[in-house]
Amino acid sequence: MANLNAYVYNGEELEVSASMKEDFNRDGFIIVRNLLCQKELAILEEALQGPDSLTAYAYGNDDGDGRKATMCLWNHPGNDVTGAMARTRKLAHTAQELLGAEVYHYHSKLIMKEARTGGKFVWHQDYGYWYNFACLFPDMLTVFVAMDACSPENGCLQVLRGSHRAGRIDHGAVGNQVGADVGRVAELEKCLDKVYVQLEAGDALFFHCNLLHTSSANNSDQRRWAFLTAYNCNHNSPYAESIHCQKTTLRQLANDAVLTTGVNRNLSGKDVVMKQDGKYVTLAL
Structure with missing residues (x-):
């Protein structure tokens, strides 16, 4: 298996080392194993179930082959457990250290690829959008x-190592x-290594917006469900209004915030x- 720039979270403060920064800057990504423990995953799973949860606001995108990747998307962390997770230092502070500047919560989403029906996503860069x-x-x-667990069989991410250094690529209709x-x-693809990002539940991939x-x-x-949070540097706040938010104050929380918050489905303030x-x-909730 190709080198995956993988590090292991030890349950305490996640120190962003020089090698982590070097890997991120060179290849456009790093992996942190065991970022969430089994109890945190269970809390998150329970909070996302039921008619009063975020999944009630999910929608599907047709992939052109008769399948859909379903997602729900929100702009502000809000007060529920997903917001607590996005504000934990092991996510937010790590993002800040990798980018080298203070960050805010740009948006979060849950992507749900169900068994046998979950659709594909074509090659893209987040900054392309x-x-x-x-x-x-x-x-x-x-x-x-x-x-x-994310595997080639259930549609794990594939990345082109170092492709963020190619800069923003024009995006348009692809199917x-x-x-x-x-x-x-x-x-x-001819000159860069294609990496299948195989993860276990609780592992996390931090990746550059041009990867x-x-x-x-x-x-x-x-x-194959995944929880994604995007962070933007404060100095890069959008100059005009769009579907995602401009700079807001991000109050970072301790790394055990998911455990202390528990199964909280209070969706107020999530937008x-x-x-x-x-x-x-x-939709303001």
């Missing part, structure tokens, strides 16, 4: 936390989705993004 949301610089990253220029991606990534459909009998008639709208 966020550039159009009035963010001037690619000073942003995403933390992908696996709620289930039924918006993705990176297919010709340019094809050339980058090219894709994922296949879930052809297995195992679902959920919904898809209606092909357009994105925000």
